[in-house]
Amino acid sequence: MFVDRATINIISGKGGNGCVSFRREPFVPEGGPDGGDGGKGGDVVIMADKNLRTLMDFKYKRKYQAENGQDGMRKKRYGKSGQDLVIKVPMGTVVIDEATGLVMMDLTEDGQSFVAAKGGRGGKGNVHFKNSVRQAPNFAEAGTAAKERTVILELKSIADVGLVGFPNVGKSSLLSVATSASPKIADYHFTTIDPNLGVVNIHDTSFIMADIAGIIEGAHMGLGLGLRFLKHIERTKVLIHVVDVSGSEGRDPIEDFEKINSELLQYSKSVADKPMLVCANKIDLTDEEDPEYLRFKEYVERKGYQVFPVSAPINYGVQALLDAALAELQRVLREPQPEPEIEYFDFETDDVDPEYRTVNVDTDEDGFVVTGKQLRKIFDSTNFNDFGSLRYLYKYIEKSGAIDRMKEMGLDEGDTIKVFDYEFEYYDEF
Structure with a gap:
């Protein structure tokens, strides 16, 4: 089953909490703090793998979570x-942040990877909070929370x-003859509903050819699964436009040619501007001297x-068609290609x-x-059984200006202040 789009939820690992511990050893009176730091939470990494061909696995598993960091330990042990x-995806996968709609990474090479969600930092142990006034800190720092996001x-x-x-113009038949691919071929519309790829070996070199499933009028608006089909054209460098010149289905080849070109243009100008060769297929059902074929050939050649x-x-x-396709491909590869205008996700801003x-x-x-x-x-770092730790929490709230703002809102002595799931009564002197 070919799946080319999936939405998943990724969660990095939470940072481990710092440890509250004191030395308890023989012959070491009044041992000081020795709580170690928590470990860093695991990252969620997305990597391209050339051995994968579909996103099918992501239809059945939607949630992916990295391992949490371990809490710090006594004796200053981290x-x-x-x-x-590491989440592996096929080469050619675009990773999009659902919340912003921005592209996080376009994974086009085998082994290419990036960190999609960073793990939380480990919290500091109580050994870091010792000073000349506070000789025995009875609290430590909590690890940073995990990062969670939904990606497409x-x-x-x-x-x-x-x-x-x-x-039904013969694209799959052409692919099977030109390459070692074995696409499904039958005489009805939409036999091909997924892109088929094959390797064309020619003149001591090779290139990859894709049979893009049949496009219909209105495809750029999503008709007939059009958007699913059209997006697979974006990475190609050369197009071969296959037209049934025999008119075996009662259609006019010139009209077919123009309708497909119109769909490509309305989907994307960059796609429509790709170099194109025209394959006048099913010539065996007509004749190269047939007036209708000659009319089609003259019309298309006038357009260049x-x-x-x-x-x-x-x-x-x-063979003549493949030779021309190879020559056109080599010409395109020799020329510098403009970078597509894509707005990428800003990882630096995401971290701040x-x-x-x-x-x-x-x-x-x-x-x-x-x-x-x-x-x-x-708050998560606070030891509510230790006055010094509670005072540290209160002073943070006070220095932030929150107490002054509450006073402007009518805060008075004895009023309740709720900090997450902890409540205390306010007094001017804490």
Whole structure:
């Protein structure tokens, strides 16, 4: 089963918490703090693998989570870092951040990878909080939270030459003759519903050819699975436009030619501007001297395209077409290619949260509510059985200006302040 689009949820590992510990050894009176740091959480890495061809596995498993970092230990021992989670996808997969719609990475080479979600940092053990005043800190730092995001995986075939045209014009037959591929071939529309790829071995070299499933009128708007078909053309460097010149299905070859070109243009100008050769297929059902064929050939050549009469089943004209495709491909590869205009996800901005230190103040029926991202980390680090640790939490809230803002909102002595799931009564002297 070929699947070329999937949406998954990825979660990095949480950083391990720092340890609260004190030396307890014989002959070491009043041993100081010796709590170690927590380990880093595992990253979620997405990597291209040439052995994969479909995103089918992601239809059945949607959630992927890296390993959490281990908590710190006594005797200043660090916690073990969480193992990275490597998610393998086919070459040609575009990874998109669902929240912003921006491309995170276009994985076009085998082994190419990137970190899609960084693991949380490990928290510091209580040994780091000792100073001349606080000789026995009874608290440690919590590890940084895991990063969670939803990403879209979109597979676009990697091929040098793409075969385009209406359904049932003989693209699959041409692919089977030109390459070692064995596509399904039958005399009805949409026999091919997924792109088939094959390798053309020619003149001591080779290139990859793709049979792009049949395009119909309105494909650029999604009709007939059109968008699924069209996106696989984007990476090709040369197009071969296959047209049934025999009119075996009662259609006019010139109209077919123009309709497909119109769909390509309305989908993407960069796709429509790709070099194109025209394969006048099923020539065995008509004649190269037939007036209708000559009318088609003259019309297409006036537009600047080369026309090649072909009968794929009997291998007539195929070699000449492949020779021209190779020459065109080599010409394109020699010329510098413009970079596509794509807005990429900004990983540097993603790592810097401008609201991280912001402390928010609100009210509910029980009193005042205080929240914040860094506040959450300090709250998770607080030892509520230790006065010094509680005072550290309070001073952080006070220095953020949250107490002054609550006073402006009517805070008075004895009022309740709620910090996540902890409540305390406010007094001027803490």
